[in-house]
Amino acid sequence: MTLTNPETETCNMHCYGYLVNFLCCGLMLAGLWHLVNHRTYQSAYGRHMGHPPCARTVPARVSWFVQEMPALLVPLLLLLTTHKPSSMGKYLLLGTWCLHYFQRTFVYSLLTRGQPVPVDVMMTAGLVCSVVGFLQGHYLLHCAQFDDGWSADYRFKTGLVLFYIGLAINVHSDYILRNLRKPGEVIYKIPKGGMFEYVSAANYLGEIMEWFGYSIATWSFPGFSFAIFSLCFIGTRAYYHHRYYLEKFKDYPKLRKALIPFIF
Numbered sequence: 066m067t068l069t070n071p072e073t074e075t076c077n078m079h080c081y082g083y084l085v086n087f088l089c090c091g092l093m094l095a096g097l098w099h100l101v102n103h104r105t106y107q108s109a110y111g112r113h114m115g116h117p118p119c120a121r122t123v124p125a126r127v128s129w130f131v132q133e134m135p136a137l138l139v140p141l142l143l144l145l146t147t148h149k150p151s152s153m154g155k156y157l158l159l160g161t162w163c164l165h166y167f168q169r170t171f172v173y174s175l176l177t178r179g180q181p182v183p184v185d186v187m188m189t190a191g192l193v194c195s196v197v198g199f200l201q202g203h204y205l206l207h208c209a210q211f212d213d214g215w216s217a218d219y220r221f222k223t224g225l226v227l228f229y230i231g232l233a234i235n236v237h238s239d240y241i242l243r244n245l246r247k248p249g250e251v252i253y254k255i256p257k258g259g260m261f262e263y264v265s266a267a268n269y270l271g272e273i274m275e276w277f278g279y280s281i282a283t284w285s286f287p288g289f290s291f292a293i294f295s296l297c298f299i300g301t302r303a304y305y306h307h308r309y310y311l312e313k314f315k316d317y318p319k320l321r322k323a324l325i326p327f328i329f
């Protein structure tokens with residue numbers, strides 16, 4: 066996995082290598098900052114939001130739609146405004162990214178039965194999605210140098226397999242969570258089935274697998290930095306979800322872990 070080389074900028078006028086590396090470092094530092102400060106700071110939405118919430122809120126469906134949309138829209142806009150011929154591998158990888166965010170924007174968002182989301186959380190998430198959408202789209206379209214053989218490379222194949230297994234776990238787990246509630250209900254129940262038999266945050270496990278798979282398939286600093294960011298951000302959140310279940314439900318399955326089956 067290599068840093069984007071700023072020296073190649075002169076050969077490839079459209080690749081802002083310094084900006085890519087800067088954003089990657091920023092993402093990783095933001096994730097690590099969250100990891101270090103997780104005891105005092107958890108993003109205040111869902112069960113970790115105060116009651117009543119101290120900020121103005123918007124309905125969950127609006128919030129998730131608005132905040133996730135840029136991660137899909139920005140790469141698509143970059144794609145539409147790029148005229149360079151490119152390799153098949155690049156388009157497959159960009160399609161993989163867009164598939165995740167299409168699902169999150171148009172399926173997850175519109176079906177969620179979650180609680181309203183504070184406006185500041187929605188805006189911060191929207192900013193992060195805009196930045197990562199730009200970062201991944203710009204890197205793949207303007208910086209990455211995949212030859213045509215990349216789609217036959219074992220890293221590409223292994224990474225994509227990991228990504229799609231993760232996507233299946235993430236979507237299935239979010240489906241299980243959604244169906245724990247009747248429309249209009251705002252209570253928490255013990256999730257059962259699928260990967261929830263092993264971990265409390267099966268949806269996060271799937272998401273983290275997706276981004277590590279994507280990181281391997283792209284073999285890139287932008288992919289890796291987003292995987293680390295996700296691991297730090299939702300990994301700590303998984304720990305607090307697990308602790309919440311243990312405190313709330315006396316009959317909570319004893320062998321279930323927080324995020325990694327049998328380990329953590």
Ligand SMILES: NC(=O)c1ccc[n+]([C@@H]2O[C@H](COP(=O)([O-])OP(=O)(O)OC[C@H]3O[C@@H](n4cnc5c(N)ncnc54)[C@H](OP(=O)(O)O)[C@@H]3O)[C@@H](O)[C@H]2O)c1
Binds near residue numbers: 179246253
């Ligand atoms: N890549 C990243 O960095 C990142 C960051 C954040 C989220 N995500 C992804 O976005 C999706 C949603 O994230 P999230 O943080 O909202 O996940 P979450 O806390 O697990 O909640 C998911 C949904 O299920 C509901 N829910 C959760 N546990 C429940 C239970 N025990 N009983 C009934 N309902 C329950 C929640 O309602 P409430 O809202 O009322 O709690 C929410 O609507 C996930 O797929 C996650 O992987 C990714």
